[in-house]
Amino acid sequence: MIDRSLWQRFVEIADRDPNRPAIIDVTAQAEWTYGMVRERAEGAAEILASCQEQFIVQIGEPDGASLPLVLAATCAGKTFVPLSDREPPARLAQMIQGFGDRLVVCPDAGCADALGLGQDRIGLGLDGLMAWRVADDAAALEGTDAPFLITHSSGSTGLPKAIAISQAVKLKRSLQSIELFGITPDDRVLSVSPLHHSLGQRHLFVSLLSGAALIKAYPFVPDRWITAARAYRSTLAIAVATHLKVLQPALSADPGILDSFRVMVTSSAPAEAEFKTKVLDAAAFEFWEIYGMTEAACVTAVRYQKGLDTAHLGTALPGVEIRIRDGEIQLKSAYLCDGYFGAPARWQDAFTEDGWFRSGDLGRIDERGRLYYLGRQGESFQSAGLVVFPAEVEAGLQGCRDVLDCVAFGVPNTVFENLVGLAYVPSHDAVTDRDILAFARTALPKHCVPARICRFERFPTLTSGKLDRKQIVSLSLEALRDPVARVDIVQ
Template sequence: MENGLFDQFRIGDYLEHHAKSFPTRTAVCDTRSSLSYSELAEAVDACARAMHAANILPGDRVAVLAPPRVEALITFLAAAKLGVIWLGLNPKYQLNEMDYIVSDAKPSLLFSIDTLEGRNYREDAQKLLRAHSSIRCSVGLESDDIWDVGFSDWLVEGSRKVQETEKFAAAIEAVPLSTPALLVYTSGSSGKPKGVMLGQRELLQRSRTQNEQFPVTPYPCVLNPLPINHIGGMHFLTLYTFVGAGTIILTEKFLPDEFIGAIKNKKINILYILPTMFQIIAGRPEYSPEMLDNLQWFVFSGAAMPMEFVNQLFRSKCNVGLTYGMTETCGSVTYARKSGDNQEVLFNSIGAPTPPGEVRLMNETGALCKAGESGEIQVRAEFCMRGYFNRPEATAEAYTDDGWFRSGDIAKLREDGNIEFVGRISEMFKSGGYNVYPREVELALEEHSDVQLAAVVGIPDPLYAEVGWAYIIPRDGVALEADALKEWCAKRLANYKIPKHFVFESELPMLPVGKVDKARLKRGHEETLAH
């Protein structure tokens, strides 16, 4: 697609365009249903009419409690057409987590599943409805007995109430490109989660850039297991594919064998994945590196890929790419791609600012970093978040006086223009007065051929203030020893960076987005000490 033709498109405009241009192409599917672009447009139109009939107005919020499913995408696109802000609730949330987010976002409408993997959500949803008067209507995605209405009936009733009137058409036409589309709550590593408002203009611009960087012929087909409350699931996979008029295959959770089957059977032509997920896939007996030749692109993000797998990817015929971004930047802002023998770039860096000038590194004195110098990654504000929901002070603090978003990530500028990620300021810990960035230590550990995965956290220590604890998943059938790993680290790291303790596990707690749950590791350590 030529960007100039679509720069002023809103999300709803893309849907209308795709429905006319590719009416029979599969737009989205899950294990329950499959919709072509014309069918998706029809369902979204009915959903938008129903929202309009329920007096859901621009700027209102609608919440969806569900795994990645077709209904979630329908509600998101319908909300976007009306300028309504869409909020995903992760089924992995406990009631207190859902209660906090709902109390903060104050949605007017709640869509909800009944059950998932043996858990019953009906009681939790009813508690939310009783506790929060902002929710004027509840819609059951799987039944209608305890809800105000079931999803199918709600669409039919809404369509009957709102005919194709000038008022309805005018409501859609009046939605500006600048309107927020997504409300994503950050993990809250530095306190309670904050709602990040992501605008249509910014999300679509990042998606167009992503399509330019990773072009697929004739169109992208992507398998998406990431939760609907996450920027990765809704933008990095879904909106990228949607903007590219591709096919989105939704799956309710990450299943390595499902990915292997999709690659082998050529159901997907681009694989977007976190390195931890790929390491799990590569450990399955059904996996073989040769299957990567079936892909046009292999793209990873969220963490560094171990060199063993980078080399494997370079031996394959598929293109390889990586990106860096975060929720507040509305998507990826640096990119790198396989080119010749540049394995080192994809292993050691997060790529270069894309487009040029989108990212800068600032040192502690407030000056631009020179090559070889470390500083904070800052992103040009133009295509970043619309702000933190109802938190003007936090929004102001997130930006510099000259209009750049402060990422809270530390990185080093290289001579070749690429950027080396050092670590999160919030994850950094001080050991004996020295700054230690866990990711640097993890990369050194994961270079060991017998280490499958490493996670390092800072734990309070009476002598050093904090020391590193390394949680290790060894390769299958391997017995690792702490002394051997300490010796390994000593050849690669300054002594203050070497973990003081090593814990060997067959698995580590994971977040729904495929990253190690380090907060849970710390809690587990504290609970052990308490007993």
């Protein structure tokens, strides 16, 4: 039996007020009501239902006019697979292999040619949106149930995973966020996250399953974010911490930009305590932080209060249990995904023998049950016999006015095993490496003081907006092989 729980919820919402704005595309300056979105989704669903292909692979970011394709998949019982068009064609081709018979939606014929999709294409009834039919004799879902959504993790800390999510689980997750942040039809949800990232999907579904309006302003550009916030009177955003950092100078100079906001949430990567305190000082809205992952959605949440501790990530949400074993954050959750698509053994390996999901994150829990994040497994390292957590080094440097952002890492060394390395973006041109070292010596334990420093004009980011830590570390290590780029702390 096909699960249509997401579609049924959307129809209930759309029928209550079909004339209410559902999607507002800031770039196109176009608007679609709930009635229009439903009509467009039903038309596309009719086409999808007549196709034998189970998988709808969409490459590139859909605009507001083509977003109903996601809902069409929920109506037709198909599997939607959003992918970034920033990936090289060879990698995209590899990612879509093994999905069985599939429809591949490309941004243009040139992309289809690069992927070798051939000439077999059909229209989907959404403003000329075209899909190429690709047959595969090795059906990937033989003997299994098809998920609704397959989201590929960024791969920023390891091999990317194809995370499978059913309609029932996606609905449950969406309702969790709707209840947590009190989202109503009066809200206008500002989204600058891509649909191939779980945060972009969360924005879409919490909007359309609550009756709120989705203000779509991807990709993130500071001026566009500010314009969208003001012009459309945005009330809620679940933002990547990196985006808020970039916006901080503008928001500090003109706090009125945020006058319409009711709730601001930072997500995807924990924000530093110093930064959160600055936001709170200027905030006239609820400021939340959530900790979670694509596999488990929201795990903890906290609404910060002025003058109180902002270093923690809150306590476990209802339906979730967390524990720390060997420094790792482990959890049980009613919101877990349905597994890693095509990799059941890898999914099984993600659990402990007693059934706890292994997050791969390091942390600690205080006596009040509040979670503190210490970084990813594999990022911590030994230096002179002591363990260094990059997250603690970075947090210690957030109080430095000369540092806009920073990433700590281990630099292999034959004597000390590793030295502490630091990549940083200066807050102004006059900053020197010695300025950073002088502050680090006063703010950090001796074993955490950077021994090697690499300066960036700006950090590379993933399409989600998170820092691309792998690339930052790789570029830094490469630069530090040049003796001119090295900075010794021993005078």
